[in-house]
Amino acid sequence: MTAPVLEGRKEVAARPRRRPRRRTNDRLVGWLLVTPAVAYFAVFLLYPALSALYYSFTDWNLRSAASWVGLANYSDLLFNDVKYPHFWKSVQVTLQYTLIAVPLTMVAALVQALLVNSIRRGANLFRLLLFLPVVTAEAAVGAIWRWLYDPQYGLINSVLGLVGIPGQNWLNTPELVIPALAFISAWQCGISMIIYLAGLKGIPGTIREAAIIDGAGPWQRFWRVIVPMLRPTTFYLLVTGVIAALQVFGLVYVIFSGSGRSVTGGPEQSGLSYVLHLYLFAFRYDAMGAACAMSFILLIFIMIITALQFRFVKQEAS
């Protein structure tokens, strides 16, 4: 199915007239191929996003008609700390989380992928085992990590005790909540790992062999061959990882909410992520207009961050 198939096709086309036709053809085919995705995008993303944009300029509780309030939601969110006392706190929580969780998750994923990629025997098994955190039921994830971080019986405190570090009340000490959450996200890095694995498999053996012939050691090979060749993958994981981290919700919800636990995002709002805050306003405090405004503030922020990444982070392999 791969390259050799082409051998038989050489005589098919008439070469001289091909170029101009190719261009019009590309125009048509290019658009044709993206049409289904673009249609979906228009109906299920763009239109909903535009109506959300409209609602962000209104006061809307989901039940009565929305009433136009202009920019009031935006200015209140940013400047009125009586109406939105925890808005800036949620921004701070989310930025901290992103700064810790994204690098941690990517490094964990890359290390796991490199390790799995460097062995033959048992590679299938290890890859499956390392992927299990992603498929484990959320309820189990929440329960097990609350136990691991438990101040009385938790395994993490026991292990720390062995090396003489005093036990911590992880999920109930405001300063420790973000690192504790970031660690769980790194533990669930399985999807990033398999994406890195796919990337590693994409590095042509010839390039690797060339490096070995040049006398590069494993460390040099890593920095001079693997890292540059993985750049498109790393770029993808960085961009999507940052976007996902800025929108973190499920993890916080599983650890801190539900089953009679606090809905307000952990001790002293230390786990009140931006989107959890948004969710509370949308569906708990009946302020969908403000929630929509929050999502556009976030959108603008994410766009800037992403644009900066596209501008300053190298994405092509080299």
Add this chain to the structure above:
Amino acid sequence: MSRVVVRGAAVAVLVAGLAACGGGGQGSGNEKTLTFWMYQDRTPQAGQVIEKVRKDFEKANPGVTVKLVKIPKDDYNTKLGGAVASKSAPDAGILDQPLVSKYALDGTIKEVPAGLIDESAFYKGALDTNRAGGKLYGLPADQTCVALFYNKKLVPTPPKTWEEMKATAARVHQADANVAGMNVPKGDGYGAWMFPGVVHGAGGQMVDDAGKKVLFDQPPAVEALQLWVDLLKSSPRKITDSDKPFENGLAAMTISGPWDVPTIHEQFPDLDFGVAPLPYKTEAAGNIGGEDSVVFSTSKNADLAWKWLVFLTDAQNNGVIADAFGGFPVNLKAQVVASGPEQAAFLEQLKVAHARPAVPQWIQVNDEIIAPALESALTGKATAQQALTDAAGKTRSLLGWTG
């Protein structure tokens, strides 16, 4: 070529299967379908009870089908919000008590028709959770409350007053430094939800009856918060932050509701515990909770929907329905199904239970203002008075109140 055919056939089968699972037949003629939204069943037995009541209703009303849509409790308001916004709300459904006033004020739910029920047949406290602006907008389905759970080994007789409670907690912690006297609530949404019951225990209120004046910066509320702060001395969080501290014998007392009783019996059969009314300072008091049921304005079968709600709350059915929902009956004549010494304490507590303030933005005040204030006092960042004065000021500005 044959592979293409096989693939095509596979797709056709898939599509047919999907169409089959998508086509729910609608009844025609004079058959009527009533849709009722409720929380997921608490237990398999509860599911059977509700199913039986549903069948009884259909038997009594030929041609009527009641469709029960059961929704996970944590996601109920999200789904309901989306449905109301897109005009696809059910005929009737369960509604959280503090939401009734909001939904009533903007016309999302119907007013109870005059003469539908005999109001004197209901517990007043439970019925009052359905009132907004003096009018009745729903029927209570069940009622519940929280009370004091105590470990009989560590606490032979439950404390009745705040002073006894503090002394008991101190004694327990002194006897064993690894055991906390009390699982003190935290400054989070749940803790703030329990707080008003304690304030009432000192003869106070969160807001005045007219719903115009903030009162939780007054002495009763400050004393209530000081009680929690004082209790922390004999109840370090390092112990109570562990998972299920009361159940595991690490905390001698905790506050919870009737729903926890069967769970503890089932999962911690060795724990010898009792339930007593909440300790108080000047008068016995507590919180009321539970579910209300309402009819949505968009319903085309409103008469039938009211009939169904009346059926759920009549003397014959309300006992089993309330039990299935995990609470107690709201109809004075209905039989209390749950038995056992624990239930007596809850029934006692219900007699003195107060509804939460009927302020439309109360949930937000609870989560965003009161909870952080409680936490700042509990962590020693502010005194109880400072924290509550600050919170009261914020609440006044948020609600635009002057008092």
Add this chain to the structure above:
Amino acid sequence: MTRARKASIYVALVLLAAVSVVPFLWMLATSFKHGHDIYTKVPNLLPVDRKTGEWAATLENYDYVLNVGGLGRAFVNSVWVCLILVPAKLLIDALAAYSFARIPFPGRDKLFVVLLGGMMVPTITLLVPRIHVTQSLGMFDSGWGLIVPNIASVLDIFLLRQFFLSLPSELEEAALIDGASRMQIFWRIVLPLSKPVLAVVTITSFLFHWNDLVWPLVVLNDPDLYTLPLALQQLVASPDGGRAYYIMAGATLAVIPVIGVLLVFQRRILQGIAFTGLKA
């Protein structure tokens, strides 16, 4: 590779795998436990009696979730949805991604940036307008309502585009010169070379839709159409957070197909790319 290095790699892998596996084992063990054996101070990774430590596994939880919890029908519904949704989505995404990566058409890059923008709006805000759209298309409370509103993914298009970009373009250029059409190149060169990333997309999108709770929750009212996560949620008594053993039994059943899909498709990830025919 030296022996010592090899050994240290395996040691590292075993440690990492242990951390990954423990919660899974706990889920598995809990699903076979009696209610009174669940809470132990130190979690027990085997279904044993809390006091005696003797083996005390039970199948009651499975019996309950299958016969009372309505998990069987939900399972079938979920299978149908994923069988249609995942391949259709993969095709739509791959076609678009290829076009974005390789075919120069006017407005391409701008369009791609707009699409990326759509990925950045928090989905919670889009929930209510999406319900509107689904209703006006007549798909509310139906199987189609689960599929069509999820039939493409900007995230996947982005991933596929990045991968296609990383493929050496010499091969495609050669084919173009030889007169192959774009579609021929897509089917015969690009897709076969992209098996690893296609497998990744299949796994992740299957995983997402198999576990998705929020969208089925808002779009379905008919219990006969409930998908697995919805049915699973119904098993738990909420306020007491109590019956973990039922959830774990349901969750264990739900994870079996996921592992199946994983085993089938992770092979593809490993297959790698045959570059041998490429060297010109």
